[in-house]
Amino acid sequence: MEFKQNQRPGAVKQITSHSNPIVKEIKGLVAQRKHRRQSGLFVAEGLKLATDALEAGWGVRYLALGPEARENKIALEAAAKAKARGALILEVNTAVLGAITRRDNPQMVVGVYEQQTLKLSDIDPKSATTWIALDRVRDPGNLGTIIRTGDAVGATGVILIDDTTDPFAVETVRATMGSLFHMPIVRCTADEFVEFRKSWPGPVVGTHLRGDKDYRAVDYKEPVILMMGNEQAGLSDKLADTCSDLVKIPQAGQADSMNLAVATAVMLYEVRRNYLKL
Secondary structure, eight states: OOOOOOOSOOOEEEEOOTTOHHHHHHHHHHHOHHHHHHHTEEEEESHHHHHHHHHTTOOEEEEEEOTTGGGOHHHHHHHHHHHHTTOEEEEEOHHHHHHHHTOSSOOSEEEEEEOOOBOGGGOOGGGOSEEEEEESOOOHHHHHHHHHHHHHHTOOEEEEESSOOOTTSHHHHHHHTTGGGTSOEEEEOHHHHHHHHTTOOSOEEEEOTTOOEEGGGSOOOSSEEEEEOBTTTBSOHHHHTTOSEEEEOOOOSSOSOOOHHHHHHHHHHHHTHHHHTO
């Protein structure tokens, strides 16, 4: 699958068939990480995400408008902006939107956008507040919720370590509620992170079963990296050893653990408590 970069203002195309080649291309982006990786593109559903992406300056390749969108002033304005930036505007029916998104009640707008990721070398500690580092997170909903929560507390960005789930999977994008377009995403290996940690000027705090401190007892002096581990296995020993502090969140009930996204939210609000004036 190959997408060519648009160099001119886009065009408008009507599509009514599920077998249209463009529809097949978009469905491939929804269904397979391999296609997203090879093309550098991803799919986001909804008018809010379309406007968020355009306002944040993300590249847009296709914008599919259902019947309702073609009667919606905001959707038409978004389409005009996308078209001016070289996007192909697709006028489709509800059945085609449903086929693309695999949903019975699809959003009226579906967009195809260009992925944006950074390297560890792009991180500037001097302008950082809190980076969230995630070790092999598997669940797209957890990842999307963490990105959204990081945005809410004013974190700087998210570092995805090793085989963390795809931030551009449609389920992850959906869970971010548009925060994906505002939160820088870094991808790296564990070895790369260990090397990066050597020059990091601030604390690195991780949650871990062997943590010997209450999470509220740590001085989260910024810039700080908050490190959270895999849903089942937690942090790897290699990454836990890079932490300046390993902490626990106390629990009073019978649950043996907390949901990763919830635990990350608890940690983030403590890390950013002074900034949020809590």
